[in-house]
Amino acid sequence: MRLVLISALALFGLSPAVIPKAQTESPKLILPLACEIGVSCEIQHYVDRDPGPGVLDYRCGHRTNDKHDGIDFRLTDMAAQRAGVDVLAAAAGRVVAVRDGVPDISIRAPGAPSVAGHECGNRVAIQLADRWLIDYCHLAEHSLKVKVGDAVAAGQPLAHVGLSGDTEFPHLHFSVRHGDAVVDPFAPASGAGCQARDEPLWSPAAAAQMPYEAGAVLNTGFAAAVAGMAEIEDRSASAPTIASPAIVAYARLIGMEVGDVIAITLAGPDGKVLATATLSPLDHDKAQIPAEVGRKRPPQGWAHGVYSAELQVRRGKAVALSRRWQMVL
Numbered sequence: 551m552r553l554v555l556i557s558a559l560a561l562f563g564l565s566p567a568v569i570p571k572a573q574t575e576s577p578k579l580i581l582p583l584a585c586e587i588g589v590s591c592e593i594q595h596y597v598d599r600d601p602g603p604g605v606l607d608y609r610c611g612h613r614t615n616d617k618h619d620g621i622d623f624r625l626t627d628m629a630a631q632r633a634g635v636d637v638l639a640a641a642a643g644r645v646v647a648v649r650d651g652v653p654d655i656s657i658r659a660p661g662a663p664s665v666a667g668h669e670c671g672n673r674v675a676i677q678l679a680d681r682w683l684i685d686y687c688h689l690a691e692h693s694l695k696v697k698v699g700d701a702v703a704a705g706q707p708l709a710h711v712g713l714s715g716d717t718e719f720p721h722l723h724f725s726v727r728h729g730d731a732v733v734d735p736f737a738p739a740s741g742a743g744c745q746a747r748d749e750p751l752w753s754p755a756a757a758a759q760m761p762y763e764a765g766a767v768l769n770t771g772f773a774a775a776v777a778g779m780a781e782i783e784d785r786s787a788s789a790p791t792i793a794s795p796a797i798v799a800y801a802r803l804i805g806m807e808v809g810d811v812i813a814i815t816l817a818g819p820d821g822k823v824l825a826t827a828t829l830s831p832l833d834h835d836k837a838q839i840p841a842e843v844g845r846k847r848p849p850q851g852w853a854h855g856v857y858s859a860e861l862q863v864r865r866g867k868a869v870a871l872s873r874r875w876q877m878v879l
Contacts, residue, residue: 599614696709814860
């Protein structure tokens, strides 16, 4: 999403690409939600550091959107969101703004209400020392645990991750400003452009949890039929049984790049390949994309045992991502 907040940047239509921060003591931020990167959540988008119409994240990749002014911490699916994941104060400060009452619904859902004027959705804004401001957006409706004027400590729960405002998936949009200037917490002292080498705002422990990845496997599983994106998002795909008409292995990937080649293989208990599929090289970057391969039930039926799937993403001549998963039938 492109966050719309009241700032000089928003009012005058300026690009939110990072502006060098003033020489001031910077906060040290902890991970702002109660999840494990690479297991129960992923970074979907970084700050856009390209001042023009292109997109660049702080490592010169394309894991961002044009004029994106924060970090999107994404949950793996809606089932995780419904279970409740705490958004945490990344640093101590005082609550200066809140919004609640915006429904948790994807902007792509049929009949979704307009989000004009509240693109951030349910929100908590926290003022730190020396004109630093952190905004927490897309919070779950009626989950806020703080009010304006509250003093909060680092690590204190603020709300739950939601789906409110201008979003299609459950995530926390986390933005940092110093005055009216957007600050990229991964490279705070650099201006526009990438390959920054300055010290991040993250604490050492938080930075260690967030190594830059060129993409990620968000979900994997097996189903008794082709699983659509909605079924993957809700974890509602029917699991295979010995009587299922088919076994389908599926995955959902994020942060894929133009030219990536995705291959997925399904193997039976004896190790023999039951099915394999290779997607055509991607013709443009993909924020998310599913990959599936399946096999109809053979005349003799399914054998009992361990079924496995393997996914591989080739980027140029190298393997950029790989994942293997199993089920017992």
